[in-house]
Amino acid sequence: MTTHRIRVGIDVGGTFTDAVAVDATTLGLLGQVKVPTSHHHEDGVAHGIVEALDRLLGQIGRDPADVAFLAHGTTQATNALLEGDVATVGLIGVGTGPGAVLTRRLAALGRLELAPGKRLPLTYAHVADPDDEDAVRAAVDEVTAQGAEVVVATEPFAVDHPEGEQAVLATARSAGLPTTAAHEITSLYGLHKRTRTAVVNAAILPRMLATADLVDASITKAGICAPLMVMRCDGGVMALDEMRRRPLLTVLSGPAAGVAGALMQERISEGVFLETGGTSTDISVVRRGKVAVRHATMLGRSSYLNALDVRTVGVGGGSMVRVDLTRGDGAHGGRARITGVGPRSAHIAGLPYACFADPAELRDATLATVRPMAGDPADHAVLDAAGGRYAITMTCAANALGRVPEGDFAHCDQEVARAAVAPLAAALGVDVPTAAARILDAGAEQVRSVVDKVMREYRLDSDTAVLVGGGGGAATVTPHLAVLTGMEGRIARHNEVISPIGVALALVREQIERIVPGATQEQILAVRAEAERAVVAQGAAADGVEVEVTVDPQTSTVRAIATGATELRTQDRSHSADDGERLAAAAASLKTDPDRVRVLAGTPAHTVYGTEVRRRLRATRHPVRVVDADGVVRLHAADAQVAATTVGAAPELLGDLVREATSYGDGGVRAPALRLLLGSRIADLSGVLDPQPLLALARSEMRDRAADEPVVAVVEVRS
Numbered sequence: 001m002t003t004h005r006i007r008v009g010i011d012v013g014g015t016f017t018d019a020v021a022v023d024a025t026t027l028g029l030l031g032q033v034k035v036p037t038s039h040h041h042e043d044g045v046a047h048g049i050v051e052a053l054d055r056l057l058g059q060i061g062r063d064p065a066d067v068a069f070l071a072h073g074t075t076q077a078t079n080a081l082l083e084g085d086v087a088t089v090g091l092i093g094v095g096t097g098p099g100a101v102l103t104r105r106l107a108a109l110g111r112l113e114l115a116p117g118k119r120l121p122l123t124y125a126h127v128a129d130p131d132d133e134d135a136v137r138a139a140v141d142e143v144t145a146q147g148a149e150v151v152v153a154t155e156p157f158a159v160d161h162p163e164g165e166q167a168v169l170a171t172a173r174s175a176g177l178p179t180t181a182a183h184e185i186t187s188l189y190g191l192h193k194r195t196r197t198a199v200v201n202a203a204i205l206p207r208m209l210a211t212a213d214l215v216d217a218s219i220t221k222a223g224i225c226a227p228l229m230v231m232r233c234d235g236g237v238m239a240l241d242e243m244r245r246r247p248l249l250t251v252l253s254g255p256a257a258g259v260a261g262a263l264m265q266e267r268i269s270e271g272v273f274l275e276t277g278g279t280s281t282d283i284s285v286v287r288r289g290k291v292a293v294r295h296a297t298m299l300g301r302s303s304y305l306n307a308l309d310v311r312t313v314g315v316g317g318g319s320m321v322r323v324d325l326t327r328g329d330g331a332h333g334g335r336a337r338i339t340g341v342g343p344r345s346a347h348i349a350g351l352p353y354a355c356f357a358d359p360a361e362l363r364d365a366t367l368a369t370v371r372p373m374a375g376d377p378a379d380h381a382v383l384d385a386a387g388g389r390y391a392i393t394m395t396c397a398a399n400a401l402g403r404v405p406e407g408d409f410a411h412c413d414q415e416v417a418r419a420a421v422a423p424l425a426a427a428l429g430v431d432v433p434t435a436a437a438r439i440l441d442a443g444a445e446q447v448r449s450v451v452d453k454v455m456r457e458y459r460l461d462s463d464t465a466v467l468v469g470g471g472g473g474a475a476t477v478t479p480h481l482a483v484l485t486g487m488e489g490r491i492a493r494h495n496e497v498i499s500p501i502g503v504a505l506a507l508v509r510e511q512i513e514r515i516v517p518g519a520t521q522e523q524i525l526a527v528r529a530e531a532e533r534a535v536v537a538q539g540a541a542a543d544g545v546e547v548e549v550t551v552d553p554q555t556s557t558v559r560a561i562a563t564g565a566t567e568l569r570t571q572d573r574s575h576s577a578d579d580g581e582r583l584a585a586a587a588a589s590l591k592t593d594p595d596r597v598r599v600l601a602g603t604p605a606h607t608v609y610g611t612e613v614r615r616r617l618r619a620t621r622h623p624v625r626v627v628d629a630d631g632v633v634r635l636h637a638a639d640a641q642v643a644a645t646t647v648g649a650a651p652e653l654l655g656d657l658v659r660e661a662t663s664y665g666d667g668g669v670r671a672p673a674l675r676l677l678l679g680s681r682i683a684d685l686s687g688v689l690d691p692q693p694l695l696a697l698a699r700s701e702m703r704d705r706a707a708d709e710p711v712v713a714v715v716e717v718r719s
Contacts, residue, residue, distance in 0.1 A: 009504025012074040019052035020500040020639035031060040036269030064223035073231030073257040073503045087300045090148025094164045096128045130164035149264035150202045154182040154195040173415035186304035197304045201248035208247035233307035235260045235291040236509020239538040255282040255310040256651035267632040272464035275471035278318035279345040283311045290313035314343025315443040317395040317473025321381045341443035346391035354390035354420035355412045361387025368424040369381035394476040396420045396618035397439035405476040407497035440480040470498035507563040509532035517556040521696040531560035540564025540673025550687025569639040577631030585626040589633045601644035601712040605680040641715045661717045670718045
């Protein structure tokens with residue numbers, strides 16, 4: 001029997017380090033382990049990573065040589081910023097005249113508050129001429145004398161002319177200091193924001209460099225030959241050397257790992273991912289098979305850090321129920337009423353969940369309210385029983401209703417859960433199922449308000465979007481939210497380890513942004529090529545790289561996002577969907593009978609289905625769904641034209657399609673949203689509004705392919 005190689009994902013959390021092994025071919029979960037995060041070991045979190053890896057390989061009976069891919073995610077950078085545990089930054093500004101005025105103002109970045117009462121440690125020096133080595137050396141000496149452990153160089157317009165920043169860094173490196181240039185962190189204009197992003201990156205640089213070196217050495221010593229990758233905050237992974245240059249990209253990578261796992265394992269095309277822990281739920285969006293990303297807010301200010309767009313709600317599996325025992329509820333009867341759920345959790349209050357107690361421990365239980373922590377309102381419901389004091393939580397309510405499946409991390413005996421909720425039900429004057437439903441209502445409504453907001457912002461269709469729950473507390477929020485909204489909802493497989501699975505399955509990712517006023521098609525293609533080269537340099541297979549290009553005419557920003565697998569992997573197709581299953585998936589997504597769905601086109605990897613929607617007094621729509629070989633809907637189009645051709649004939653056909661579908665108006669020229677089904681990929685070119693660059697990008701997607709290879713175009717006219 002052939003033994004497949006494995007992909008290993010390790011998620012370093014604040015309390016525990018989780019590790020999983022995934023079959024590199026079938027992507028099936030082979031094993032999982034959990035060890036305490038080694039914050040206080042002399043090797044720091046690196047010790048816990050190696051311990052988790054060693055236990056994992058022992059559990060599944062595999063050798064270090066079997067590891068084809070190894071990546072880890074860490075909260076270290078995030079925690080360093082939250083706790084104010086950062087290095088002192090020496091900021092050296094460059095410029096004369098008006099430029100000097102602008103850079104000198106950046107000394108005020110030392111006022112940024114990291115934690116209550118703790119500001120960003122920063123010292124500033126200035127040089128007029130970066131080619132004056134003596135002046136630069138004096139500036140480096142000045143900031144180091146004031147405690148600087150890392151140097152940042154910044155200069156107006158360095159995005160276009162980086163020589164000044166580079167000269168400062170060359171001198172700083174000769175002094176043995178870690179360095180960062182503002183233009184290396186981002187190529188976007190905006191001196192203040194660019195420098196602020198670079199300074200925050202530098203503040204965590206020494207600590208992250210030390211950890212990276214320890215982890216790298218430990219992995220090598222353990223006999224792992226696969227290159228070590230690190231989770232990014234936008235849902236991809238990067239090479240260790242790239243992390244050494246831009247450790248800031250690991251900030252907020254915790255939520256990104258979970259949604260990456262849901263995207264790869266659950267194959268979400270359109271929906272909302274809810275990662276629920278004990279205290280909170282992280283909410284993120286998947287739209288057209290991609291994670292929603294935006295510039296993150298750090299230290300209360302916007303930055304140029306591209307991170308997962310995640311919204312956090314203080315409701316989790318351990319959230320405590322809050323009640324008013326003094327007022328009646330005329331609508332429901334009884335003398336008590338539920339006033340809310342969370343944000344205080346049983347974990348923080350130091351109380352066990354009532355539903356996980358032994359039945360004997362809940363004997364003679366009476367309902368009371370407490371103040372969990374100083375400053376909290378004294379309205380948090382607890383049970384005082386034979387076994388002590390217990391919290392009534394969202395998990396208790398979900399189990400009482402039978403919403404937590406057997407084998408789930410949060411599952412308990414339903415009868416014990418009902419006994420845990422019974423005293424509160426009596427106080428409310430209702431039966432146990434009603435009381436449990438009201439608890440879940442109070443928690444899920446808070447999550448629902450945020451879900452509704454992100455669905456509006458990203459224009460998700462509630463008829464096609466799905467709710468997918470991850471995390472140990474997934475069953476306490478997602479199933480009930482699905483009931484409240486009427487949306488399809490499900491819990492991710494292996495939900496309790498969805499984050500390390502996301503790390504193991506993540507693709508190499510790189511984003512290149514350039515501000516190019518009036519960008520020509522050559523300049524747009526150059527940005528695309530730069531992004532592609534960046535992921536290939538980090539280990540992605542060149543022929544599997546996908547690049548999404550967006551051109552924003554309002555800000556003149558050209559953005560290219562490249563993703564690629566670190567190895568070519570062929571998934572086990574023994575469970576591929578047949579024609580009937582793919583048709584059923586398309587019909588369900590289109591909300592119509594399968595008899596009204598037609599096959600419009602196809603490639604070996606995808607089938608395109610469509611139907612017709614006739615509306616009185618309005619034009620007929622032609623919604624389209626693209627379904628992959630596994631029966632997963634990969635692309636939704638509300639009204640599209642589909643054309644099948646070959647690579648050789650595509651340029652002429654695409655030229656005609658784009659010309660016919662381009663609209664002209666007060667807002668300027670708007671080319672159609674174009675997507676190409678080519679090989680195993682869906683090339684998304686919808687971010688380009690100008691017809692000529694759009695067609696140039698389409699040609700670049702088809703280069704080096706056989707002339708007779710099939711290609712399918714999905715064209716949507718923009719309103």
